[in-house]
Amino acid sequence: MHNVDGSTAMNWLTIAWSMCAAVNALLAGMQLSLWFKDRHTIVYLLSAIMGLSAAASAFTELGLMQATSAAAYGRLLQWNVLSVYTLVVSLVWLVYVRLGSARRWLALLVTALWSVQMVPNFLSPTSVVYARIDSLQQHTTFWGEAFTVARGEAGPWVLVANIAVVLILLYVVDASRQAWRRGAKRRSVLVGGSIVVFLMLGGAHAMLVDNGLVATPYMVSFAYLAIMLAMSYELVSDAVGVAKAARQVAVSEQRWRSFLERVQLAVAGIDAHRRISYVNPYLLRLSGYAAEELLGRPASALVAPQEAAEFERRLDDAAAHGPRPHAEWTLQTAAGELRKLRWSAVRLLSAEGEPSGFVGIAEDITERLRVKGELQRAQREMDSLTRTSTLGELSSALAHELNQPLAAILSNAQAARRYMDGAPSERAELGDILDDIIRDDKRAAEVILRLRALFGQGATARERFQVEQAIQDASELLRGEFDALQVALHVDHAPELPLVEAGRLEIQLVIRNLLRNALHAVRDKAPAERNIAVLTHADGADVVVSVTDSGCGIAEEDLPRMFEAFFTTKAQGLGMGLAVARRIIEAHGGRIWAENRNAGGATFSFALPAATRNTACA
């Protein structure tokens, strides 16, 4: 190193470029040492290459400004371009790795464009920059220090070089923008921003120098120094962030640990070798074992011996496909007691994605199962009780219904026998007695018919008839009761109602039941207000019969239960009438329903499918 003009002043250019090179080298050294410690983090290696390249660039720049011949200048320029090349390539891939948002094809293109230039760079004695060097010009800085700048014709590859520079800028801007959008704002600004700004400054300045527009030494290495500093700062921020995260992890782990120690659930860890690696205090208390009795034992120690084989098999399966969401296993405690645990486990994977064991959490469901079992038993008892009591009620109701007419028949018959032996005046009553006996016999038969209808057995033969006729027959049979209560029966039939095909007696029974209910509903009203109406109409393919009364209606809460067997609102009712009616109507493919009228009272209706016309003509 010598002073060109022989001045004895400090050689500031040498000092500045040397320091630039030194700092770059230092940063590179730090990154390199980081990379040696953590070979997985390629960023360190790339940063180190970049730093070393920048240092090399600074040294060659210093050589260029002190070059004394065009040949030496050209040779130095070749090496300078090489250092810039390695720098640019490492930079491109650093951005690629660091921001994670860069376009790979763009990175590859930039790398290729720069690599291609290296061939002419070393083939041409004047590097890729110049086609030829015309002269070396001596310039002085404003403080009087001399340095060399070349003058010559730009090389044929300059266009490629310029495109390559522009592409880097585009590449970095694009990657930074993507990174910004993804939320890595600080990183995108520091990495992308610094590269773009300093690359533009350095590159523009270098172009100006190349074209002889400004007379200063190349200062590209300073631009790279700035970039290097920015990147280093960014890496340091990361390191600080990692330290903070580590502290948070420690806090979080502490929280988890205290949770695991206190939670009233069993927690167990199983390592990659199927050995128990963790048991929480609750599981220890539950099992009655000490921690050292369980830790390191095979995982199957967590289940009863008879389940061990199955448990192992399930672990194989879980290691391959992940555990099932829930599994129940029996735990055999130190005291030999068996407890049922409901486990929920997760498979742990190492950073490499290899299965590294399981963590399971379990609830002791022994008590719950016991209670559930008891409940089920109680429920079964209840069901059986209900069945029995229903049967009891049914037989009691049946006994009452049948025994009434039978009692009357027996008494009448025995009375008749006495009268036959008695005076002729007494014999006159025999006719009445026989009438009563006949009627009671029919009554008993009707009970049987109703019962058969209720249980759907022995359905009577179906025939084709007019519902009007069935209504008339039913009301005829109840004439006495209507008269006794002085109830007015209003009957209104729609004209030309289709026939129905049904069991005539059964339908008559339904109508009779509805009329009886209606009579019951109006009996507490004043005689003038006791009205019952039977209306018929056709509704599509159905014949609808409605029985409306002027009673008090049905309580809302009773409406849904009206047709249930043994449901009754009458003090002495058996709750069979409507259940029988529903049974009959539904057996005929019809439906029956009850509703309250706005004007008071209730309407019970049923719909029966009308007999089809073609069979009606047959």
Next chain:
Amino acid sequence: MPDTVATIFVVDDDDSVRRGLARVLRANGLRVETFASADDYLAHTAYQGLGCIVLDLRMPGLTGLDLQARLVEAAPALPIVFLSGHGDVHSSVQAMKHGAVDFLTKPVDEEALLAAIREALSRHARAQQAQSERAVVQARIDTLTARELEVLRCVVTGAPNRQIAAHLGISEKTVKVHRGRLMTKLEAGSVAELVRLCTQADIAPASMP
């Protein structure tokens, strides 16, 4: 039948059953009155003579058991023969506990019904007899003065006069006088007879130390 003046009250809501029962009882020479409900029976009868009730267990309004509960309040009640459409153990136990004569299940045979009625009537006759005797005894007891009644209650404990005198704070001689008077009024000849009368009239012996 031992007594043709007896009246049988048939209470049943079923017209047909009621008619049949009435016929068979009348054919056996009994006087019968029928009622369609327990309320009807309570409203219409203030019968004082000999009789019994043939009562259906299951009826609208007041049930047979309800009516029985009402009737036992008024002594001497007419005895009741229950009829039931079906054998209900609980109801029958309750009915018998409250003094029903019998609990028959429909359809009821003539003979069984007549036997139960016969038993009911004789029970009623005995009750009436006891009732009239008690009335006689009561009438005699009503003639006693308060002091005589007091002495009577002491005498029937079997205590000697000296002790009675000490207990009542009167002289032994006075006790003797009261004792003589009350024997006369009650027309009793011995202490044993006095004890019987007291039992009939429901007079408790004095509690003496």
